[in-house]
Amino acid sequence: MGVQDSLSIDSVAVVPEYCYRCGAALGTHEFEGTELPWCPDCNTVFSRNPVPGVHVVVHDDDSALVLDEPIPQHEGVLSLPGGHARPDEAPKDAVVRELAEETALQADPADLRFVTVLHADLPEVAFYLLTYAVERSDVDGDITTEFEDGEAYFAPLDDLRANPQQIRDSDLDRIEQALEA
Numbered sequence: 352m353g354v355q356d357s358l359s360i361d362s363v364a365v366v367p368e369y370c371y372r373c374g375a376a377l378g379t380h381e382f383e384g385t386e387l388p389w390c391p392d393c394n395t396v397f398s399r400n401p402v403p404g405v406h407v408v409v410h411d412d413d414s415a416l417v418l419d420e421p422i423p424q425h426e427g428v429l430s431l432p433g434g435h436a437r438p439d440e441a442p443k444d445a446v447v448r449e450l451a452e453e454t455a456l457q458a459d460p461a462d463l464r465f466v467t468v469l470h471a472d473l474p475e476v477a478f479y480l481l482t483y484a485v486e487r488s489d490v491d492g493d494i495t496t497e498f499e500d501g502e503a504y505f506a507p508l509d510d511l512r513a514n515p516q517q518i519r520d521s522d523l524d525r526i527e528q529a530l531e532a
């Protein structure tokens with residue numbers, strides 16, 4: 352039997368250096384025209400695939416809920432509530448959980464509208480970020496931020512447009528789409 356006959360393929364989020372099954376150092380193997388990381392011990396190629404995540408635009412007239420959180424991944428710019436779905440979680444359930452964790456606001460999955468998918472292809476990892484919108488009037492509770500020195504507030508779209516350095520283009524674009532829809 353040749354290598355190709357018993358080859359298995361596995362999906363990973365980040366290009367690995369070692370096989371997570373065997374611990375062996377990986378080589379490479381041509382698969383469907385691309386050189387992929389390959390484990391010589393268990394004859395598995397590793398294909399890097401996007402990781403799904405969710406974001407939500409909570410909006411009120413022409414304002415959207417934004418977070419100002421002191422964490423490195425946000426690189427000093429505002430962000431939308433959201434995060435990664437757990438394996439047993441539907442996207443809307445992930446939105447509801449992340450919104451509650453980050454702002455203490457309570458949403459009902461039935462009130463979430465789908466807006467768009469943002470494909471973020473970063474050097475190490477790629478994401479498909481499913482983006483939903485919900486009206487502020489359909490969300491319950493008072494805002495309490497997850498981080499002591501973090502902030503969450505409704506920012507008028509005009510203010511965000513006037514200060515584009517404080518928010519990523521892709522986030523501003525998604526807020527605009529949510530407000531139009």
Ligand SMILES: [Zn+2]
Pocket residue numbers: 370371372373374375390391392393394395
């Ligand atoms: Zn292996």
